[in-house]
Amino acid sequence: MAGNSFGQAFRVTTFGESHGEGVGAVIDGCPPRIRLSREDFVRDMARRRPGTGSHSTPRSEEDRVEILSGVFEDLTTGAPIALFIRNRDVDSRPYEILRRLFRPAHGDYTYFKKYGHFDFRGGGRYSARETAARVAAGVVAGKILEPQGVRVVAYTLELGGIRAESINLDSIEKSPLYCPDPISSQRMEEPVSNAGKEGDSLGGIAEIRVTGCPAGLGDPVFDKLDADLAKAVMSIGTVKGVEIGAGFEAARLKGSENNDPLTPNGFGTNRAGGILGGISNGDEIVLRVAMKPIPSIGQEQDTIDREGHPAKMSFTGRHDIAAIPRIIPVLEAMVKIVLADHYLRSKTIT
Numbered sequence: 001m002a003g004n005s006f007g008q009a010f011r012v013t014t015f016g017e018s019h020g021e022g023v024g025a026v027i028d029g030c031p032p033r034i035r036l037s038r039e040d041f042v043r044d045m046a047r048r049r050p051g052t053g054s055h056s057t058p059r060s061e062e063d064r065v066e067i068l069s070g071v072f073e074d075l076t077t078g079a080p081i082a083l084f085i086r087n088r089d090v091d092s093r094p095y096e097i098l099r100r101l102f103r104p105a106h107g108d109y110t111y112f113k114k115y116g117h118f119d120f121r122g123g124g125r126y127s128a129r130e131t132a133a134r135v136a137a138g139v140v141a142g143k144i145l146e147p148q149g150v151r152v153v154a155y156t157l158e159l160g161g162i163r164a165e166s167i168n169l170d171s172i173e174k175s176p177l178y179c180p181d182p183i184s185s186q187r188m189e190e191p192v193s194n195a196g197k198e199g200d201s202l203g204g205i206a207e208i209r210v211t212g213c214p215a216g217l218g219d220p221v222f223d224k225l226d227a228d229l230a231k232a233v234m235s236i237g238t239v240k241g242v243e244i245g246a247g248f249e250a251a252r253l254k255g256s257e258n259n260d261p262l263t264p265n266g267f268g269t270n271r272a273g274g275i276l277g278g279i280s281n282g283d284e285i286v287l288r289v290a291m292k293p294i295p296s297i298g299q300e301q302d303t304i305d306r307e308g309h310p311a312k313m314s315f316t317g318r319h320d321i322a323a324i325p326r327i328i329p330v331l332e333a334m335v336k337i338v339l340a341d342h343y344l345r346s347k348t349i350t
Contacts (some may be wrong), residue, residue: 004125006232008223009344010144012137012337016085018122018129019092024084025133027140029344030070032078034143042183044347045085047329048135061073062088065136069267076140081173083136087129087173094316100305104266112306122159128323131330134236138333141340144290149212150339154331155180156324158205160191178325195321199298199314208233208287208331210339213274217342224278225342232334233289241290245273255298289331291323343347 005013009029016023044062063085070081098120100109107126111118145152145189153171156179157164158304164181166299172180177192179185195202218225230242250258260283261268267283274285296319305311 001305006235007341010141010337010341012134014130014133014137016087016130016133017119017313018087018118018127019095019124020087021212022084022086023130024068024135025137027070027081027083027137028079029259029341030076030081030140031144034076034140034145035074035082036067036071036076036140037074038065038067041083042133043235044139044329044333045132046067048132048326063132064143065139081140082139083133085136095121097108097313097315101311102303102305102343103295103313103315104301104303104341105292109149119244120138120172128237128326131236131302131327131333134337135329138336140185140330140337140344141333144340144343145336148214150331150343151211152208152335152339154178154203154206154208154210154328156188156328157207159322159324160187160195160202160204162187162191176325177232178328192321201297203293204291204322204324205330206291206324206328208264208285208289208335210274210285210335213282213285215280215282215340217339218275218277218279219342219345220278224275225280225338226273226275226278228338228342229285229287229335232338233287233331236289236327236330236334238291238327239289243288244275245286246271247273247288259343287335291327294320294323310313310331 004015005011011028014023027123045065046169049063066084068082068084070079075223079115092093094325107123108118111126116156122129154171156177162184164179164184166178169180171182172178175182175185176190192202226244229311233239233242246258249312259273260270260272267281270283270286272281273287274283296315297315298314300312303313305309
């Protein structure tokens with residue numbers, strides 16, 4: 001199975017399955033003498049950890065990161081960094097039904113068609129459990145970016161048809177849904193609760209903002225910064241759409257409306273979302289991602305078995321009602337990995 005590595009100068013490979021011994025990441029290309037200890041992972045891993053909220057899967061994992069290599073006396077050595085997160089609360093019994101049936105809108109059918117078999121225990125490699133390794137790798141990427149003044153923040157923009165009407169970054173961590181608008185955050189609780197009672201799930205939109213990114217990151221033509229950012233967030237299982245800056249709104253504007261004027265003090269507007277010609281322009285980078293509803297739901301659905309015969313199924317395993325809020329640190333991690341990779345690749349930044 002190819003496709004488990006991402007990046008060039010800062011290269012991340014993830015491994016492991018949802019119901020295996022654990023998941024992890026190997027990071028190659030991290031510079032030496034960067035301070036790194038197990039405590040550095042605690043905050044972000046806790047934000048992604050399952051079993052911490054009323055809208056989250058009841059699966060309870062410690063998500064404690066073990067540093068297996070590449071660090072000595074709390075300093076990176078320049079060697080590959082191996083990180084491991086053990087699975088401690090595994091229950092594969094509800095997944096026995098997947099020995100013969102495919103979950104609609106999930107990877108079961110396509111993995112079976114491609115490989116002839118698949119690890120049906122919790123989804124194996126295509127489970128959201130894999131993203132724990134990404135968050136751990138994102139912590140290391142952040143260690144490269146933080147001294148440069150680069151800050152990455154993601155938050156819930158829309159959930160259950162309710163959209164944040166104001167953006168207060170100080171309110172994000174106070175909201176159980178990581179919404180920057182306290183009033184909208186409270187309003188989002190009702191549709192999420194209702195979906196859970198109905199055995200259903202919800203999609204949503206998250207926004208990611210990067211401040212302090214220097215101009216000059218990105219390598220046209222196929223390694224444009226916006227192209228790599230789009231690929232990074234689209235590689236997360238639930239993401240179905242990405243827009244940068246004005247995004248799809250730009251398609252409805254005239255050039256005179258969409259162009260960001262240049263002034264001696266910088267850009268007058270930021271409809272480009274901080275990237276021009278595939279290269280960062282020094283302005284704030286803004287992305288939005290659309291996430292589909294979690295496909296594992298409790299309602300009865302039409303499907304087929306492995307022989308192609310029609311069947312009915314409802315799923316009773318442990319799953320989230322929405323990817324939000326646990327996807328927020330995953331989005332931040334993937335953006336950090338891209339920026340760290342391009343920072344190390346760039347010869348224009350000193």
